[in-house]
Amino acid sequence: MPDDVLVVGGGVGGLVLARRLALAGRRVVVFERSDRFGGQVARHTVAGVDLDAAAESFATRGGTVAALLGELGLADDIETPLPKPAWLYRADGSAVPLPATGVLGIPGDPAAADVVHAIGRRAALRARLDALLPARVGADASSLGDLVRRRMGRGVVDGLVSPVVRGVHSSDPYSLPVETASPRLRDELRASGSLAAAVERIRAAAPAGSQVAGIRGGMFRLVDALVAECEGRGVRLQTGADASDIGAEGVTVNGRRLTGEVVRAGAPADAPAGRHVTLATLVVEASGLDSAPRGTGVLVASGASGVSARALTHVSAKWAWVGERLPGLHALRLSYDGEPSDAIERARADAATLTGARIERIVDATSAVWRRRPGGAWAGTPEPAVGEGPAGTGLASVVAHAERVAERLGADSPEPASGGRMEG
Ligand SMILES: Cc1cc2nc3c(=O)[nH]c(=O)nc-3n(C[C@H](O)[C@H](O)[C@H](O)COP(=O)(O)OP(=O)(O)OC[C@H]3O[C@@H](n4cnc5c(N)ncnc54)[C@H](O)[C@@H]3O)c2cc1C
Structure with a gap:
């Protein structure tokens, strides 16, 4: 079927492109190597609550993500972080609020x-x-x-x-x-x-208001909504579909050669490897955290001894919906360079050090390893491409770029959002 668009990669970039082309009447197939769509937007369940396992927010600049969420019926669920400062953990072991301006x-x-x-x-x-x-x-x-x-x-x-x-x-x-x-x-x-x-x-x-926002219930709801709409518009979505020999007019998927207009939406095999980061998420009992003593979280200065995390997010103090779903508990997310094998134990110790609060009990904990490539890492591939390689890292860049590429490939301009735009 040579008029098909073959999208290689089912992250947000590939899904936004596929949806937009399908809305314009194109026939689209999305090949995703793993067993789920969303790529670096994913969920995991901690203490019975679905939380974001990677991206948790989007930059509001440009209003593109909010406009997309409006089209997907999620405008009313856009939520800005609670207005608390972030803190800085200094090399000497003391903590101060991060300067505001x-x-x-x-x-x-x-x-x-x-x-x-x-x-x-x-x-x-x-x-x-x-x-x-x-x-x-x-x-x-x-x-x-x-x-x-x-x-x-x-x-x-x-x-x-x-x-x-x-x-x-x-x-x-x-x-x-x-x-x-x-x-x-x-x-x-x-x-x-x-x-x-x-x-x-x-x-x-910069527009007034928060520079970032999330979705009540989790950023991964964006992926759920994109998948549902793609399916509703007849996009063929295939998981477990590893694409290779990617050229402008064809691709081999699980050993079978297919022809069509190919758009790359995932990093090529020879892209710079990037770095691994490990996120440890803890749901804890810690009454000392009830007053959110470190606001939305703590950034760690280089050279700080006695702590190996590079940042801590007090997730339940940052996002109202997380706090509501974990009454009497706290969700903390700590990030580490590389892949420490003892991430959960480290996270428990680092959480106490960075927040200054005693962690009374870990109710549940999990960790996830992600590969982060530098923005623009695989720009310049010969075939049309979407995603953070050509667009730069972050959902605001990826979504806006995928919308532009879709337009170039023959989709109509996105309709103005009916509501939920974030820019002031
Ligand atoms: C821990 C973490 C936290 C983050 N936090 C934020 C945040 O708060 N806000 C924000 O804006 N951004 C955040 N980001 C970045 C953001 O998530 C990414 O920039 C964005 O999701 C990238 O989308 P993408 O579609 O370009 O790529 P990906 O999400 O990487 O998706 C690419 C997909 O293509 C598939 N694929 C690749 N090659 C092939 C192939 N040959 N055949 C088949 N399938 C293939 C992959 O399996 C993958 O599913 C975060 C990222 C990480 C890892």
């Missing part, structure tokens, strides 16, 4: 009291030199870490940027390209003359 941990006002409190007076003074340096300093830096170090000093990188980038983006600031971290940062630096002013400009241009 930053981008990727870079302070918009290095003289602000919360910045001085977080990194110390000397590092904050060094950061203020940024305002006096010529705009060209750091403008050619290749990594975010290099850029911030040259403008504001090592104290800001180690004390603020590194914990945020490690905890939120699972990468090291010195290996994170500036454009991947923040596409506008370099231009704003050139235009405004200082990094702090660039940060302020980016913040001022």
